Amino acid sequence: GAVVSQHPSWVICKSGTSVKIECRSLDFQATTMFWYRQFPKQSLMLMATSNEGSKATYEQGVEKDKFLINHASLTLSTLTVTSAHPEDSSFYICSFISGGNHNEQFFGPGTRLTVL
């Protein structure tokens, strides 16, 4: 399957600071990428859909000014958590859709964010 990387794999920050998470597709150019959040023992919740060169589409209840998404190229998307608070602590996972007719979605390894 396709390879997706995320950086960093974990981060600890103080409340009020901003954190940027990078997601890269290593062997495929992705026009569409997704960002998910996962709380302990819960399933994945879609936060937003990111299309290269255009603004991201956010799911209901997700603050677009707090979770900034940039999909500047076909291989890189970033999620910036601005003015992070303890309730933003979670596991953030990116994914992208493969090409062709299969429309399969491949996920990154995730980033564990802890806000103190």
Place this chain on the structure above:
Amino acid sequence: EDQVTQSPEALRLQEGESSSLNCSYTVSGLRGLFWYRQDPGKGPEFLFTLYSAGEEKEKERLKATLTKKESFLHITAPKPEDSATYLCAVQVRGAQKLVFGQGTRLTINP
């Protein structure tokens, strides 16, 4: 509203004890049903995509099947390394995003 329900929430099996995980779905129109495996602290790993009722796919000890209302993930003679959370997700016709179920935490005891 599109919904995905997985059962059971958790399942403990002895090594070699075969079983099935269920994924029931209600969608306006199914484009595809996906199965993923997720280990603790890691992202989901793609297993299968099923597109139409009657379709089956196999990979090692796993076999996924699909009907118009549900999908099963059959695990045959499981090993401890098969322990993980198994996630089911649907993609609705005309959309790209996935709607996930809550997952089944599978534990295989040696």
